[in-house]
Amino acid sequence: MRVGLGFDVHRFKAGRPLMLGGIEIPFEVGLDGHSDADVLLHAVMDALLGAASLGDIGDHFPDTDEQYLGASSVALLRSVVDLIHERNYRVGNLDVMVLAEQPKLAPYKKDMIHLLARELAVDEMDVSIKATTMERMGFVGRKEGIAVEAIVLLIDSAKER
Ligand SMILES: Nc1ccn([C@@H]2O[C@H](COP(=O)(O)O)[C@@H](O)[C@H]2O)c(=O)n1
Numbered sequence: 579m580r581v582g583l584g585f586d587v588h589r590f591k592a593g594r595p596l597m598l599g600g601i602e603i604p605f606e607v608g609l610d611g612h613s614d615a616d617v618l619l620h621a622v623m624d625a626l627l628g629a630a631s632l633g634d635i636g637d638h639f640p641d642t643d644e645q646y647l648g649a650s651s652v653a654l655l656r657s658v659v660d661l662i663h664e665r666n667y668r669v670g671n672l673d674v675m676v677l678a679e680q681p682k683l684a685p686y687k688k689d690m691i692h693l694l695a696r697e698l699a700v701d702e703m704d705v706s707i708k709a710t711t712m713e714r715m716g717f718v719g720r721k722e723g724i725a726v727e728a729i730v731l732l733i734d735s736a737k738e739r
Protein backbone atom coordinates (compact mmCIF):
# COMPACT_ATOMS: atom_id res chain seq x y z
CA MET A 579 0.00 0.00 0.00
CA ARG A 580 1.15 3.53 -0.74
CA VAL A 581 -0.12 6.83 0.58
CA GLY A 582 -0.13 10.17 -1.29
CA LEU A 583 -0.73 13.75 -0.25
CA GLY A 584 -2.06 16.59 -2.41
CA PHE A 585 -2.55 20.30 -1.79
CA ASP A 586 -3.60 23.14 -4.07
CA VAL A 587 -4.81 26.74 -3.84
CA HIS A 588 -6.57 28.92 -6.43
CA ARG A 589 -7.58 32.56 -6.18
CA PHE A 590 -11.15 33.72 -6.78
CA LYS A 591 -11.70 35.53 -10.07
CA ALA A 592 -14.83 37.22 -11.37
CA GLY A 593 -16.31 36.12 -14.66
CA ARG A 594 -15.38 32.45 -14.39
CA PRO A 595 -17.55 29.48 -13.41
CA LEU A 596 -16.72 27.88 -10.05
CA MET A 597 -15.65 24.29 -10.78
CA LEU A 598 -15.11 22.13 -7.71
CA GLY A 599 -14.90 18.36 -7.65
CA GLY A 600 -16.00 18.26 -11.28
CA ILE A 601 -19.24 20.08 -10.45
CA GLU A 602 -20.15 23.62 -11.48
CA ILE A 603 -21.25 25.36 -8.29
CA PRO A 604 -23.51 28.40 -8.51
CA PHE A 605 -21.50 31.28 -6.99
CA GLU A 606 -20.75 34.93 -7.71
CA VAL A 607 -17.11 34.24 -8.73
CA GLY A 608 -15.04 31.34 -10.02
CA LEU A 609 -11.37 30.43 -9.57
CA ASP A 610 -8.43 31.72 -11.60
CA GLY A 611 -6.17 29.26 -13.39
CA HIS A 612 -4.77 28.05 -16.68
CA SER A 613 -7.18 25.10 -16.73
CA ASP A 614 -10.76 25.22 -15.38
CA ALA A 615 -9.01 25.73 -11.99
CA ASP A 616 -10.82 22.89 -10.22
CA VAL A 617 -8.68 23.13 -7.10
CA LEU A 618 -10.28 20.04 -5.54
CA LEU A 619 -9.48 17.76 -8.47
CA HIS A 620 -5.98 19.24 -8.67
CA ALA A 621 -5.29 18.25 -5.05
CA VAL A 622 -6.70 14.77 -5.75
CA MET A 623 -4.46 14.36 -8.83
CA ASP A 624 -1.38 15.39 -6.84
CA ALA A 625 -2.28 12.88 -4.12
CA LEU A 626 -2.62 10.10 -6.71
CA LEU A 627 0.62 11.06 -8.46
CA GLY A 628 2.40 11.36 -5.13
CA ALA A 629 1.29 7.93 -3.97
CA ALA A 630 2.73 6.44 -7.16
CA SER A 631 5.88 8.63 -7.08
CA LEU A 632 4.95 10.06 -10.48
CA GLY A 633 5.68 13.74 -9.84
CA ASP A 634 2.98 16.41 -9.74
CA ILE A 635 0.33 17.86 -12.04
CA GLY A 636 2.68 20.60 -13.22
CA ASP A 637 5.05 17.89 -14.50
CA HIS A 638 2.25 16.19 -16.44
CA PHE A 639 0.17 19.22 -17.51
CA PRO A 640 2.44 22.29 -17.62
CA ASP A 641 0.63 25.64 -17.44
CA THR A 642 2.93 26.84 -20.24
CA ASP A 643 1.30 24.35 -22.63
CA GLU A 644 -1.57 25.81 -24.67
CA GLN A 645 -3.27 22.40 -24.88
CA TYR A 646 -4.22 22.72 -21.20
CA LEU A 647 -5.63 26.25 -21.50
CA GLY A 648 -9.18 25.97 -20.15
CA ALA A 649 -8.72 22.20 -19.78
CA SER A 650 -11.36 20.16 -17.98
CA SER A 651 -9.82 18.87 -14.76
CA VAL A 652 -12.05 15.78 -15.01
CA ALA A 653 -10.26 14.97 -18.30
CA LEU A 654 -6.87 15.52 -16.62
CA LEU A 655 -7.95 13.30 -13.70
CA ARG A 656 -8.88 10.54 -16.17
CA SER A 657 -5.38 10.51 -17.61
CA VAL A 658 -3.85 10.43 -14.09
CA VAL A 659 -6.13 7.50 -13.13
CA ASP A 660 -5.06 5.71 -16.35
CA LEU A 661 -1.40 6.12 -15.31
CA ILE A 662 -2.18 4.70 -11.87
CA HIS A 663 -4.08 1.72 -13.29
CA GLU A 664 -1.32 1.05 -15.88
CA ARG A 665 1.07 0.62 -12.95
CA ASN A 666 -1.29 -1.94 -11.40
CA TYR A 667 -2.44 0.30 -8.57
CA ARG A 668 -6.07 0.70 -7.55
CA VAL A 669 -7.43 3.35 -5.23
CA GLY A 670 -8.21 2.17 -1.70
CA ASN A 671 -9.80 5.34 -0.37
CA LEU A 672 -9.64 9.11 -0.74
CA ASP A 673 -10.16 11.78 1.89
CA VAL A 674 -10.46 15.47 0.93
CA MET A 675 -10.53 18.59 3.09
CA VAL A 676 -11.75 21.79 1.41
CA LEU A 677 -10.84 25.10 3.07
CA ALA A 678 -13.38 27.66 1.88
CA GLU A 679 -15.06 30.55 3.65
CA GLN A 680 -17.66 30.56 0.88
CA PRO A 681 -19.65 29.09 -0.76
CA LYS A 682 -21.32 26.54 1.52
CA LEU A 683 -20.35 23.19 0.00
CA ALA A 684 -22.57 20.81 1.97
CA PRO A 685 -25.30 20.74 -0.72
CA TYR A 686 -22.80 19.66 -3.39
CA LYS A 687 -20.69 17.05 -1.58
CA LYS A 688 -22.90 14.13 -2.61
CA ASP A 689 -22.55 14.96 -6.33
CA MET A 690 -18.77 15.41 -5.97
CA ILE A 691 -18.45 12.06 -4.19
CA HIS A 692 -20.50 10.39 -6.91
CA LEU A 693 -18.27 11.83 -9.65
CA LEU A 694 -15.02 11.01 -7.86
CA ALA A 695 -16.10 7.44 -7.07
CA ARG A 696 -16.95 6.93 -10.75
CA GLU A 697 -13.65 8.39 -11.99
CA LEU A 698 -11.52 6.54 -9.43
CA ALA A 699 -13.43 3.27 -9.92
CA VAL A 700 -14.23 2.90 -6.22
CA ASP A 701 -17.37 2.74 -4.09
CA GLU A 702 -18.83 6.02 -2.89
CA MET A 703 -18.02 4.81 0.64
CA ASP A 704 -14.34 5.04 -0.30
CA VAL A 705 -14.54 8.76 -1.07
CA SER A 706 -14.83 11.37 1.66
CA ILE A 707 -15.18 15.13 1.13
CA LYS A 708 -15.17 17.49 4.07
CA ALA A 709 -15.26 21.29 4.20
CA THR A 710 -14.31 23.90 6.75
CA THR A 711 -14.10 27.67 6.89
CA MET A 712 -10.97 29.31 8.34
CA GLU A 713 -13.06 31.28 10.84
CA ARG A 714 -12.35 34.48 8.83
CA MET A 715 -8.54 34.09 9.28
CA GLY A 716 -5.88 34.15 6.54
CA PHE A 717 -6.36 34.21 2.76
CA VAL A 718 -9.20 31.72 2.89
CA GLY A 719 -10.84 33.66 5.70
CA ARG A 720 -10.56 36.90 3.68
CA LYS A 721 -12.38 35.11 0.83
CA GLU A 722 -9.42 35.45 -1.54
CA GLY A 723 -9.54 31.86 -2.69
CA ILE A 724 -10.01 28.19 -1.88
CA ALA A 725 -7.42 25.66 -0.65
CA VAL A 726 -7.79 21.87 -0.72
CA GLU A 727 -5.88 19.02 0.90
CA ALA A 728 -6.30 15.42 -0.27
CA ILE A 729 -4.90 12.13 0.89
CA VAL A 730 -5.20 8.85 -0.98
CA LEU A 731 -4.33 5.22 -0.41
CA LEU A 732 -3.21 3.15 -3.39
CA ILE A 733 -3.26 -0.64 -3.30
CA ASP A 734 -0.88 -2.69 -5.42
CA SER A 735 -3.25 -4.98 -7.38
CA ALA A 736 -0.36 -7.30 -8.39
CA LYS A 737 0.28 -8.19 -4.73
CA GLU A 738 -3.40 -9.13 -4.24
CA ARG A 739 -3.29 -11.95 -6.81
N1 LIG B 1 -17.29 26.10 2.64
C1 LIG B 1 -17.84 25.36 3.63
C2 LIG B 1 -17.38 25.42 4.93
C3 LIG B 1 -17.99 24.66 5.89
N2 LIG B 1 -19.01 23.84 5.56
C4 LIG B 1 -19.72 23.04 6.60
O1 LIG B 1 -19.95 23.82 7.75
C5 LIG B 1 -19.41 23.19 8.93
C6 LIG B 1 -18.90 24.19 9.90
O2 LIG B 1 -17.79 24.88 9.37
P1 LIG B 1 -16.79 25.65 10.35
O3 LIG B 1 -15.65 26.11 9.50
O4 LIG B 1 -17.59 26.77 10.91
O5 LIG B 1 -16.34 24.66 11.38
C7 LIG B 1 -18.35 22.25 8.38
O6 LIG B 1 -18.09 21.16 9.24
C8 LIG B 1 -18.97 21.81 7.06
O7 LIG B 1 -19.90 20.78 7.32
C9 LIG B 1 -19.44 23.78 4.26
O8 LIG B 1 -20.37 23.03 3.91
N3 LIG B 1 -18.84 24.55 3.30
Ligand SMILES: C[C@@]1(CO)OP(=O)(O)OP(=O)(O)OC[C@H]1O
Pocket residue numbers: 586610611612613614615616620635636639640641646647648649
Ligand atom coordinates in the same frame (compact mmCIF):
# COMPACT_ATOMS: atom_id res chain seq x y z
C1 LIG C 1 -3.63 22.39 -14.28
C2 LIG C 1 -2.62 23.39 -14.77
C3 LIG C 1 -2.44 23.19 -16.28
O1 LIG C 1 -3.51 23.76 -16.99
O2 LIG C 1 -2.97 24.75 -14.59
P1 LIG C 1 -3.79 25.52 -13.45
O3 LIG C 1 -5.25 25.44 -13.75
O4 LIG C 1 -3.25 26.92 -13.35
O5 LIG C 1 -3.57 24.75 -12.08
P2 LIG C 1 -2.34 24.69 -11.05
O6 LIG C 1 -2.79 23.89 -9.90
O7 LIG C 1 -1.85 26.07 -10.76
O8 LIG C 1 -1.16 23.92 -11.79
C4 LIG C 1 -1.28 22.81 -12.63
C5 LIG C 1 -1.24 23.31 -14.05
O9 LIG C 1 -0.18 22.84 -14.73
